[in-house]
Amino acid sequence: MSVSYKDLGLVNTREMFKKAMAGKYAVPAYNFNNMEQIQAIITACLETQSPVILQVSSGARKYADQTLLQYMGQGAVEMMKVHAKAKGLKEIPIALHLDHGDTFELAKSCIDNGFSSIMIDGSHHPYEKNVELTRQVVDYAHERDITVEGELGVLAGIEDDVVAEKSTYTKPEEVVDFVEKTKVDSLAISIGTSHGANKFKPEQCTKNADGVYIPPKLRFDILEEIEKQIPGFTIVLHGSSSVPMEAVNIINANGGALKDSVGIPEEQLRKAAQYNVCKVNIDSDGRLWMTAAIRKHFNDKPGDFDPRQYLGPARIALIEMYKHKNQNVLGSAGNA
Numbered sequence: 001m002s003v004s005y006k007d008l009g010l011v012n013t014r015e016m017f018k019k020a021m022a023g024k025y026a027v028p029a030y031n032f033n034n035m036e037q038i039q040a041i042i043t044a045c046l047e048t049q050s051p052v053i054l055q056v057s058s059g060a061r062k063y064a065d066q067t068l069l070q071y072m073g074q075g076a077v078e079m080m081k082v083h084a085k086a087k088g089l090k091e092i093p094i095a096l097h098l099d100h101g102d103t104f105e106l107a108k109s110c111i112d113n114g115f116s117s118i119m120i121d122g123s124h125h126p127y128e129k130n131v132e133l134t135r136q137v138v139d140y141a142h143e144r145d146i147t148v149e150g151e152l153g154v155l156a157g158i159e160d161d162v163v164a165e166k167s168t169y170t171k172p173e174e175v176v177d178f179v180e181k182t183k184v185d186s187l188a189i190s191i192g193t194s195h196g197a198n199k200f201k202p203e204q205c206t207k208n209a210d211g212v213y214i215p216p217k218l219r220f221d222i223l224e225e226i227e228k229q230i231p232g233f234t235i236v237l238h239g240s241s242s243v244p245m246e247a248v249n250i251i252n253a254n255g256g257a258l259k260d261s262v263g264i265p266e267e268q269l270r271k272a273a274q275y276n277v278c279k280v281n282i283d284s285d286g287r288l289w290m291t292a293a294i295r296k297h298f299n300d301k302p303g304d305f306d307p308r309q310y311l312g313p314a315r316i317a318l319i320e321m322y323k324h325k326n327q328n329v330l331g332s333a334g335n336a
Contacts, residue, residue: 003070005116005146009077011093012116012147016051017186017234017278025331026237026273029053030322031099031283033060036315037290038072042080044322046092048333053117053279055099058106070114092336097149099281107137111146119149119188127174134182142183149236149279150182153190172225179230186234186279189226191219193239193264218268220275227276234278241284242266242329244321250292254299266329273331280330286318293317 005012016027028045032038032054045052054076061069073096084091097117098110107118120137122130134150141148153170170189179187226235243263251258269280293314297304304310326333 002112003114004144005096005114008070008074008096008114009081009094010073010096010114010116012145013053013095013097013279014147014185016053016093016095019051019335020278020332021232021234021276023331023335024274025335026269026277026280027051027053028322028325028330028332029055029097029099029236029279029281030286031055031057031060031281032286033063035072036311037286037318038076039079040286040315040318041322042076042094043083044319045326045336046080046083046087046089048323048326049090049092049336050326050330050332050334051093051095051336053095053097055097055281055283056110056115057099057283058101061098061110066109066113073114090336101137104133104136104140108140111141111144115146117147117149119151121151121188123151123153127178131178131181134178134184138183147185149186149188150178150184151188151238152178153188169219169222170226172222172229175226175229179233186236187230188236188238189223191222191237193218193237218264218272220271223272223275223277231276233276235276236279236281237269237272237277238281240264240269240280241282241288242269243284244288247285247288247292251288251295254292254295256291256295269329270331282325285321285325289317289321290314 020027028050030041030052032041038054041052041054054073056069064072077094080094081091095117096115097119098107098115099119100121101107101110101119102121107120110118118137118141120134122133125133138148152174153168168190170191175187223235241263242265248258273280294310297310297313301309
């Protein structure tokens with residue numbers, strides 16, 4: 001028995017992106033795997049009055065269970081409504097999105113279980129196969145008023161089951177053909193972002209006066225050319241965590257061993273949002289801050305064993321990080 005996302009109080013991304021395009025900001029797309037993460041995302045986005053896309057990867061869906069995820073999405077909406085009323089705040093739009101779906105069967109299952117937005121990633125296939133798979137998902141999704149994100153180009157790095165040794169930049173000359181043939185609602189492109197906490201090797205970076213690694217700049221020339229090819233069309237950036245060194249240092253100071261962790265500078269993400277980039281995916285930053293808070297708590301209080309004692313501070317750290325992204329990086333705060 002299928003469930004409509006509308007019955008869960010969710011929205012698709014169509015109006016979100018239209019408003020983001022007009023307002024020159026990006027809607028945050030935050031990945032979650034557990035209760036504390038989803039609580040932090042909803043709290044931060046409600047308090048900053050930002051629209052939000054809750055993202056679930058294939059790996060997260062397996063981890064959390066597809067049935068439970070359906071009710072977590074519904075629970076997120078209900079939590080938002082209760083807190084909005086209690087605090088006298090405007091309700092915010094929430095979409096539930098499949099991140100990096102790689103098969104029609106997975107996309108269909110998510111649609112039938114209440115997801116309001118789907119990303120089908122056929123970028124690992126030859127071009128024509130990518131087009132064919134993406135169009136198959138679009139046809140099924142659009143019949144149910146569900147928005148679809150496709151991908152052209154390949155991002156390097158590791159995110160759950162998505163692994164690539166090196167990036168392949170999106171070819172601007174392909175985007176018109178791809179969008180016309182697939183009828184996707186948004187397009188994820190490759191312009192220099194990458195998955196995971198170890199986005200760049202030190203030899204790919206320069207060092208500033210403080211010895212901090214500075215990664216290569218995003219290929220805004222490619223983004224500009226793509227905008228010329230498909231003006232007014234929604235662009236998505238994956239792999240856009242900034243890998244905050246403060247969190248990395250806390251992890252390493254409390255028993256961790258993260259090396260060569262370099263992310264995307266936040267000022268470059270803010271610049272991208274001035275273009276047609278209406279959705280920015282952030283996952284690793286949340287993982288880092290959660291891990292940092294938990295490691296520090298156990299180092300400071302090794303006798304604690306109640307999960308609430310260490311997951312509570314982790315949730316607080318996440319709330320502050322998400323607020324910062326909405327207010328200072330993506331520009332989505334105040335646009336609910």
